[in-house]
Amino acid sequence: MEEPLVPLVPMSHTAHIRSHRKPRRSASTMAMRAGVAGGILGSVAVAGASASAYAAEPVTQTIELPTLTADVASQVAQSADAMQQTAANYELQAERDAATAKAAQQAAADLKEAKAEAKKKAEAERRAAAERATRAAERTALTSKSASASTSTSASAPASGSVATVISFLKAQLGDAYVLGASGPNAWDCSSLMQAAYKQVGVDLPRVSQDQSTVGTEVSLSNLQVGDILYWGAKGSAYHVGTYIGNGQYLDAANPSKGVVIQDLSGYPATGAVRVL
Known part of the structure; x- marks a missing residue:
């Protein structure tokens, strides 16, 4: 008997080339890899959450830090102002002390000069009084002489x-x-x-x-x-x-x-x- 003829199916021109498709992975392999990936992703998520939590703290510190810094700066400024005012007060007091000392010296000099002037004036007045007394005596004598002369x-x-x-x-x-x-x-x-x-x-x-x-x-x-x-x-x-x-x-x-x-x-x-x- 003759075997029945099998119809020939035309072959693809690439049939002789091995398929490029990757072989399918088994379910267990895929499950294992999914578990690993899930663990990694979970770690990443936890790490991200931790990083987010740690990153959130500087925000609070950044908000509070200027306030603390401003308070410290204000205290430093106030201290500097107080020191400057104290220095100014010392300088003013020194100037006042110097002025007082100078005034005292001037007063002493003026008093000395006034005493000398008073003494000089008293001496001049004494001499003037003596001269006036002498002139008065001379005038009396002249008056008497002129009176006798006028009669003749x-x-x-x-x-x-x-x-x-x-x-x-x-x-x-x-x-x-x-x-x-x-x-x-x-x-x-x-x-x-x-x-x-x-x-x-x-x-x-x-x-x-x-x-x-x-x-x-x-x-x-x-x-x-x-x-x-x-x-x-x-x-x-x-x-x-x-x-x-x-x-x-x-x-x-x-x-x-x-x-x-x-x-x-x-x-x-x-x-x-x-x-x-």
């Missing part, structure tokens, strides 16, 4: 000794003070001194310098005689007067800083002169 001479024509009497009276007032409006015995202005001096010999002069410049006889400055009255300013409106005492000098109550003094005509030339003796 005419007021309009004094004796030749009258000039010496006037000059002696004027020199007795040297060192007296100049006070505007004063008329003796220890303080004068220019015209009151002239009035008092010439009154010693019976010549009554007006009180003010303007009027005194118009009395007697006008004389030139080149022909002056001792006892002539000098004036400064225009005749009839003179602002100052004095008496010529010879040798280019005159005596007057000059001003508050000089008082009654003798001066040179060259230093302060007069405007004109009148003669009453």
